[in-house]
Amino acid sequence: TTIQSSTSYKDVAIARDNYKNWSVCMKNYLLAQDLWDIIEASSERKAEDSEADIRNWRKKNAAALLAMQNSCEPNLISEIGEITSAKDAWNALAKIYEPTTVDESGQPAAKVEEHQLPATITNQQSKVQELQAPTLSQGDSADWDLVRHILYVYPDAITAKVSIYGETLLHLAIIAGHVKIVENLVELMSEQDIEIRDTEGLTALGIAAMYGRTEIAKCIVRKNEELVVAPDKRGHIPLVMALRYAAHQNMIRYLYSVTPIDFLLSENGSHGSLVLSYFISLRMFGFKKIYDMKLMHTYALEVVRCMSKEISALDSNKLLYGVVLYPFFEAAKRGIVEFIVEMIKAKPDFMTVYFMNGRSVILSAVENRQEKIFSLLYGFNERKLRVVFGLDDFRNNLLHLAGLLAPSSQLDHISGAALQMQRELQWYKVIIS
Template identity: 35%
Template sequence: MTMSSINSRTTLIVPFLLEKDKKNYENWKFYIKNYLLAQDLWDIVEYGNILEGNWRKKNAAALHAILCSCSLDISSQIKDTSAKDAWKYLAKMPEEREPEEGEPQERSSGGEEINRPYWLKLTKKIYKGDWQDVREFIFDKGRITFPQITGFEETALHVAIKAEQDKIVKELIEMMSIPELEKMDCNGHTALSLVAFEGRKEWAELLVQKNQGLLTIADKVGNIPLTRAANYGREEMTHYLYDETLNYIQTSRHDNILQPGKEGNHGFHLLRSCIANKMFVNLLHFIVEPGLSFHVGNDGFITTVELPTTSTTPTGDVQLDVFDQSHDERNIRKQVSIFVGFHRLGLKVYELTGIKKICDLKLRHHLANEVLLSMCKYVSALELNHERDDFGVGAALFEATKHGVEEFVTELCKANPSFGFKTNIDGRLFFMVAVQHRQEKVFNLIYGVNQAWNAGHINKKDIDGNNILHIAGGLAPDFERAGISSSPALQIQRELQWFKAVESIVPEWCKEAKNNNDQTPKDVFTKSHKELVKEGQKWMADTASSFIILSILLVTVTFAVSFTVPGGNNQTTGFNVFGNPNVPQR
């Protein structure tokens, strides 16, 4: 690497690269951490929360910053991990140096004696991608061994997977023994765990075919290959590994680690990751019984309509399966090529016009609803009371209410009406929470319930003695008001509309009822909105001043225009330039 290329990689982030000897690690850590803090990326590195809405984008930005701040020897080892895992790697990375003469060699975690400089040559050959060269090196000593050869305790197969060398990966899988395939790197990743992250299904098939036990080996974080693939949104890989893991559990009589309550909570993490990454096709495959609403094919895609004469390939081209044998073969090929050409053109128009994006969103919404309906079947069997655990369903109900997801609230209460009377930590029912967060779609459901439900929710008080009208009198959360309008005056209007709407459906006693602070609903409204009223008054005054200035400017311009003659006047005679020349001029 030239000095100019090094400088171009470091000037924007850190003043120097992290080297393998780690002599500059502490200084490097100070610079890169400050950079990540300044870019609002440190939380992703420290906590690695995959449920954050923009996690994928922020993780990519943080990992890019770390990679650009490391030497190539280091960055090549961590390029296929998350930012959080990369940071952990670097903290634990041993200092790498050549051993002095007579100094004992390093030992791997398995107790193997490792000659780092010797095996470093193999690492470089793997990255070059010449299998014959790699093979000759492996057979050089007359016996085939696959120790952990890098500072990260990786085998040659780990290195080949990260280097994305297809030929070398396949050959090494064939050569390595079952125990060697189970060797882990310093982060607990087997070869299958790395492949699950990469999403290379053909490599996974070779590994599973040779050693099914890899499917249930968890890394140091606790992820088995299946949950690791789901965490990173590898949809096809997740579908494949789920089928293989379930098959292995059933055929080998292995403990079903995907069941609720099992160590590692793999089943829970799998469903959570699928929801977070919007992999609803996989979710349906996991929770819907075969043969119900959908058929899930081997490629992981749902088939809703079987077409008798056409099939769609992964590239989007259409192949005709049934031909009229009476046609000439050349004419058939011509017709098919023309049809495929028009089909490709149609796909381009389909994508460029935004129709594809809309269809994808509609399909995703439809699949999400199907997942919801399937999950509600299990919810309907729950026996709910104040002592029994609801497995987090109640928390999901209140979260959906808070964000205005009326479909979820409706289907959940249909499946198990008992959840309609579930209270949160503040002693509030979901209709009260809907009013608190100004979610009119959820609140409007109150008009469709029976009288008993209606009375139960309207007459309910929370732990502070507030009824539903008291809650309407409270100030909406900042993020809810921000979505209404930036104008304080309009926010006040919206708040007043909410209060009046709730007031119109409650009985008379609710309007004058007092909470534990001896306040009526109107008292709560007046006190809660005091500052917002002041902001509204100031906004009105500022707006009025702006309109007055604008009015003065308009009057001034209008006055000037009304007394200006088109074309102007002749500077010698004083007459209009466009005046009639035949008119006598005095």
């Protein structure tokens, strides 16, 4: 067994005010090093143990004892310096540093063993703090290690309500915004566990909606889709909670997309009217976004027109090596017909210029299924034949490219394989005609 250097323990050196954190960290270390059985009562040496068993016990005992000694500041080593048993040293430190609780009569209360923790542990204040601390602290990766240890010791804690508001570990992790912890907890929980509510009737998704935790909401919905229509005590579904408390547009858009439209109809209650009223009060009409998009489109078109004036003065041979050629064919690939029209107006040679693989703008339009670009062919007049019967570097003509499967970016816009096939056949028939 190898022991880490003492510097790895200095940040958690034992003291009265941090004994609980120290004991958790030390137990994790001993478990990882397969030394924890030395601390447990079942590891006591027996008379019938073989010599090899005794040597192994001594080795593990020394390793565990050294780990505890290394975690102490020099002035604290004297507390366990003369003790030769790791178990005795552990118990001695617990007796010295663990706070003693008293019962209602003023007598020392009996210590609650780990396995005695009930399913609902809100009455055990020290245990509540131990469960809350890792989820409410800042370090995400370290937090999950602590939570995992707690769940190992107290398996029922995953569904236990650990706050006065009836919140579970999952609820607390959502409030703190720890995405990684939430993902790990959700993976361990069943669909029924995810449905646990706090004292306000909020599910995990309702809490995520309140705090605007969009990524967390997606994780929860993947586990249990039914939560999108689970109301709290006031009858508010998560979408309404997001509108009422957080007003985060990403969260609202996501919850609206996964909430069944039928559920928002008037015959199913006031959910739809509440959503509509909040949209109005928050002025989330979408008009400004559409206006901004149209304005940007207008500005972009003006820039293109200014460019076309300069391009018209270029020598035709320079088009093959100029910086305009790539944007021209990229626009054809994406179906930006305004750009193509302005460039052809400025320089008609663009109709028959070739780019990668020897393809013209029309061949590129067919390959990428851009019907608006392809329709420009009808205005090519005398150059139409050259384009229609033109071949690329692989000897492909319009029919060959129409026979290839359309890019996924185009097929994704058509729902269903049957409609996709119908669309492909329509393209092929248009090219033949």
